[in-house]
Amino acid sequence: MSTSTATANSHPGLxxxxxxxxxxxQAETVVFGFWVFLMSDLxxxxxxxxxxxxxxxxxxxxxxxxxxxDIASIGMQTGALLISSLLxxxxxxxxxxxxxxxxxxxxxxASLVFGLCFLGLEVxxxxxxxxxxxxxxxxxxxxxxxALVGLHGLHVTVGSIMILVVCAQIxxxxxxxxxxxxxxxxxxxxxxxxxxxxxIFSIVFLPGILT
Amino acid sequence: MSDRDKRARDLRMYFIGFxxxxxxxxxxxxxxxxxxxxxxxxxxxxxxxxFAQVLVHFRYFLHIDLSRQKREDLHLILFTGLIIAIxxxxxxxxxxxxxxxxx
Numbered sequence: 233m234s235t236s237t238a239t240a241n242s243h244p245g246l247x248x249x250x251x252x253x254x255x256x257x258q259a260e261t262v263v264f265g266f267w268v269f270l271m272s273d274l275x276x277x278x279x280x281x282x283x284x285x286x287x288x289x290x291x292x293x294x295x296x297x298x299x300x301x302d303i304a305s306i307g308m309q310t311g312a313l314l315i316s317s318l319l320x321x322x323x324x325x326x327x328x329x330x331x332x333x334x335x336x337x338x339x340x341x342a343s344l345v346f347g348l349c350f351l352g353l354e355v356x357x358x359x360x361x362x363x364x365x366x367x368x369x370x371x372x373x374x375x376x377x378x379a380l381v382g383l384h385g386l387h388v389t390v391g392s393i394m395i396l397v398v399c400a401q402i403x404x405x406x407x408x409x410x411x412x413x414x415x416x417x418x419x420x421x422x423x424x425x426x427x428x429x430x431x432i433f434s435i436v437f438l439p440g441i442l443t
Numbered sequence: 444m445s446d447r448d449k450r451a452r453d454l455r456m457y458f459i460g461f462x463x464x465x466x467x468x469x470x471x472x473x474x475x476x477x478x479x480x481x482x483x484x485x486x487x488x489x490x491x492x493x494f495a496q497v498l499v500h501f502r503y504f505l506h507i508d509l510s511r512q513k514r515e516d517l518h519l520i521l522f523t524g525l526i527i528a529i530x531x532x533x534x535x536x537x538x539x540x541x542x543x544x545x546x
Binding site for chain 1: 468
């Protein structure tokens, strides 16, 4: 990959490039700030993971890991998040290369649809778990489980709302410089949640089906 | 390079990342479902696959690489990694120890 100054990246995520003028100049600072937030959010998540890891045997006779995992649902949730991430990536690329606001909003809404699919499946799994008596107050293990998976779900919910917000901003203000950098930052957030989800399915769900 | 080529190159990053992520996810799920190795082997395989997928996401979705321009971002990731290692390992060590004494 070429690293000449014309194509050099100045911040994480997709770089708009010098042809975007003001937005590209702003992006380095605001995206770095957002990156600091994401990394601190990562520390928060890791502490929830650590709490989960030490609580895994603290089931107090209640439902454990193996009782609440629906592997087909987890597979679909993983797929929905990955597709959503890809669609958001396409949205940012089309924005960078001069697509119309309408088309970019279309990609963003497509990404949102898959995010909502994920949330729907997750809520259904939570309801199933609650019906089996696996409620957060049942045991230390279940508190840690609901806190970790719920925290990720909460992040996806906030991200979904923010997708609607940036879509509205694009529709109202067009591609103003700060609207463009907001889309970039939301993209980082959305891809970041995917990375957290890798940890969740590898640490929480897949070990649950091991015999 | 024309705009069309640049656009195709940007899109290709996401498609490569997506394909690699799907492949690694599928391998993780297959490992857990089929359990081709013993318990320790399965956990090792899941850890390696998860780590590889995290790297894929960082490289192709977040566009983090080892180029000079983005050293600060990489430094921040590495520093966060250090903090995480201290805090997570400390939590697991101390609270795990406490739990063993309570059993």
